[in-house]
Amino acid sequence: MTERTLIKNLAAATDGPVSVSGWVDTVRDQKKVQFVVLRDESGAVQLVNPRLSGDDGVTIPDKLSDTISGLAQGTFLTATGELKHDERVKLGGVEVKLTAIGIAGAANPETPIADDSGVDKRMDWRFLDLRQPKNNLIFRIQTTLEHAWRTYWVENDFIELHTPKLMASASESKAELFEVDYFEGKAYLSQSPQFFKQMAQPAGFGKIFEIGPAFRADPSFTSRHATEFTSVDSEISWIDSHEDVMKLHEDLLVAGFQAVKDKHGAEIEAMFGVEVTVPSAPFPRIPLAEAKRIVAERGYEVPRHDDDMDPEGERQISAYVKETFGHEFVFLTDYASSIRPFYHMRHEDDPSLTKSYDLIFNGVEISTGAQREHRVELLVAQAKDKGLDPEELDFYLDFFRFGVPPHGGFGMGLSRVLMLMLHLTNIRESTYLFRGPTRLLP
Secondary structure (H helix, E strand, O other): OOOEOOHHHOOOOOOEEEEEEEEEEEEEEOOOEEEEEEEEOOEEEEEEEEOOEOOOOOEOOOHHHHHHHOOOOOOEEEEEEEEEEOOOOOOOOEEEEEEEEEEEEOOOOOOOOOOOOOHHHHHHOHHHHOOOHHHHHHHHHHHHHHHHHHHHHHHOOOEEOOOOOEEOOOOOOOOOOOEEEEOOEEEEEOOOOHHHHHHOOOOOOOEEEEEEEEEOOOOOOOOOOOOEEEEEEEEEEOOOOHHHHHHHHHHHHHHHHHHHHHHHHHHHHHHHOOOOOOOOOOOOEEEHHHHHHHHHHOOOOOOOOOOOOOHHHHHHHHHHHHHHHOOOEEEEEOOEHHHOOOOEOEOOOOOOEEOEEEEEEOOEEEEEEEEEOOOHHHHHHHHHHOOOOHHHHHHHHHHHOOOOOOEEEEEEEHHHHHHHHOOOOOOOOOOOOOOEOOEOOO
């Protein structure tokens, strides 16, 4: 039996016997010759079967031709034949002249989705939607991006953690929590590894990271929200301010984007029409109050119902940064303590502001980071300011009663980064299997 060859490796292979396996993309069933475009996880190749004919030119039925005529799009098969290099073949400059086909999994002839199907319909049949080369590329990019981040962390002596996703109480607030039955009591799905990654600091780990699931019971139906997502988190000890966290954050993103550009840049430009730009460090930094003034000067007034930047404000400040600095990223810093969690450290000279930031990428917030308050007496006071009962936070406050270094970190949404990198319009496209308020399948 001829060993399977990935389609991407055919161009470098010598002419001769070959076996390829994949699924049928298209069939052209002509009178004198049959063509099948076969795809696998690495690419596509043309299979060719000249029909047999008699002296009178009439086609002679044969088993292989009949099999090809009956192939439905999506059928998985193994094809054996003779590899031939031919520069006239548009699809990779090679083709396989068939000698046999073995069908592994036949497909129904009627496919439930088409190229012009809406995103929700395609999500219903995601396993079929993912066969598209563009979608395949998204998740190869994701793999490269995560590998580059892990490489950066490991080479800089970070420790990888896997924190629990079942919690006895909220990690940040009691809002947006999924409650689940837990034996005789209740548990909650983790919104964030926040408390646990902080716990690693008094444990003496120093620098940690995690890439793992997080859950938000947020009934939003926007193009950038999900109820389950992959969170990219890091926390470091012995920092002087949130500036140290921003430095880590931008170095990590530069490493990731460089790896993606090096490995996939040409494919991304061909399939998505997007040139991946490796961001230059340092990223622009703008205090939130100043960012609001800039946005107002551009003709948009951020609603004053809270002290945050709204989505249109994020788009406007990103446009300003792109025009002024030629940069796709901007750190908005110094958020009001009124809208930040109780554990964000406040400025010594102005307790109404925190040593925190949001990172905006191409008009959308992808991350929040901060220096954490590590002095237990201030944590207790700030929790009370937020209307929280310190006794309910006792397990968390214990982290700080036995010595803890100054520390900080960030959490970032993986699918949002991919969505914005590729200029996609919906986070459903950059999520393997999306979960939202009305979607639990497939």
